[in-house]
Amino acid sequence: MDIAIIGGGAAGFFAAISAKENYPEARVVIFEKSKEILTKVKISGGGRCNLTNACASVKELSEAYPRGGNALKKAFGTFNNQHTMHWFESRGVPLMVQDDQCVFPLSQNSQSVIDCFLEQTRKLKIELALEQGIKSIKKVGDKLQLGFVGGKLPAAAFDKVIVTIGGSQHREGLAWLEKLNHKIEEPAPSLFSFKVPDEAVTELMGVVVDNALVGVQGTKLKAEGPLLITHWGFSGPAILTLSSLGARVLSEKDYNFKLQVNWTDVRNNDEVVVALNSLIDEHPQKLLANLRPYALPERLWLYLLEKTGLQPAKKWAEIGKTGLNRLVNTLTNDVYAVKGRTQFRDEFVTCGGVSLESIDLNTMQSRVCENLYFAGEVMDIDGITGGFNFQAAWTTAFIAAKLN
Structure with a gap:
């Protein structure tokens, strides 16, 4: 099996690692359009990375999302903030909880999170392809064929594709997904002063x-x-x-x-x-x-x-x-x-993106394109400040990467 992850951010790495753990024999490739990876992880929380929030219940957790909270309630039953904390601590990232319930690496340094992700990708032999933007997705038989910007790579077919490109500041950035008949909610800034x-x-x-x-x-x-x-x-x-x-x-x-x-x-x-x-x-x-x-x-x-x-x-x-x-x-x-x-430079977030009407939230699979999945901020889900946006990324990526 060949699995493509489109986007080298928080949701992308989490989806890639989860997919490889679920499909050990699969080839998993992360395609990132820029030279940089995990940029939001690096600067989040003033460089400390607010991984999640330690609020006590799924109800309280879901209420932190002005858009997508109801949809996430069931998803949090599969993977929530407690699962997130266990995930990172079991992989060598000790955590600390502040009085306001924000959760950070004990090191108070986002590099601890980045190093964890990179170590897991090396350990699991996940491929990383930088400066490889995706311009199109086509259905070819039972597979999805990816077309790359600039023709740097020939078109390649994959059995499963997970889109984790993050929030788009402009609708044009989602045009290639809209062409597949996904409903797009107009993007707008969501965390600012x-x-x-x-x-x-x-x-x-x-x-x-x-x-x-x-x-x-x-x-x-x-x-x-x-x-x-x-x-x-x-x-x-x-x-x-x-x-x-x-x-x-x-x-x-x-x-x-x-x-x-x-x-x-x-x-x-x-x-x-x-x-x-x-x-x-x-x-x-x-x-x-x-x-x-x-x-x-x-x-x-x-x-x-x-x-x-x-x-x-x-x-x-x-x-x-x-x-x-x-x-x-x-x-x-x-x-x-x-x-x-x-x-808000440390944690810029957008609302809007691929409408939840176009996604089966039990699996994060597209309702209009089989074997295409979504995770993270590309979906019309966003939370208030306090670690909630990363939590939505971890949850949706974990579910998108599950066995079919």
Whole structure:
């Protein structure tokens, strides 16, 4: 048996290794269009590689995917985050789990993951063909014939082909699959930070709020978590999660919208009023500058006071009802004009790709082309930040490589 893996990324290597373990006598070849392999693995998590997430249940795991979560529920019964951790540790990559449940190599270096994959491919005698882009797939008898870009290689036939090319930023990159009658969902960025070029808040670059609630004005989109203020705008897990949840909506808005920020992460404004009144009752003579609610960073608190029109030297007892109402509004419904996005370079992800309608998710086989399979981000599956996108890659690659 001859098996082709199209794409030398995370899903591609995982599919190749799994296929060779399932079909020991088979010839398995990874075709990669560029000179580089495992590029996203190398830079993911700031070079540490966030392999998966240690969340406790399949339900919680599947809820981390704005697109494809329901489809993955059954797949996670076959191969989930616990299987992933065992897979890597049993192959010589010790892991560690952070407080936020993100899972990294104990070495804190993505090279440990890359070395593991390369060692397994050498051990299993998996072939690697670089600078071999695929331009076409044709059905020839019971086999699939691959046509290569530039004619560097003659067309070659394979018994099984697994497509793991990752996310495509443009629909044109999926045209060769669309020609086979696969339905294509329009690609769009899915993990990115927000630019607010006209907002003074960027002067607070480097400030982190541990728990904030963010939303897109005029929609039901909301996310919470740590928020980072940058020199261009907003980033951090809360923003990246919101960008993932709203990938389609924000693309349609051309990344021009109003961002609502609740710096307290308290959803009920009445509770904030009560909390601030308690501060006034307990510390009436304290200066606003010296007593920060919700443990807000000092620079941010002073900025919010200025935005509210309250002098830092004013005492808490002197702000009055009007001042209190303005402060509550600023703390819970601060609004910023977003004008554009930035690429999240460590973990760029797209939504869209080959529609799940075109794939049998029990096997990851194409519904329109027998013996053609899919794994990873080429499918219309994407998750929020935190190791979930790699987990989808491992799961779908494992299933695509199973015995028929």
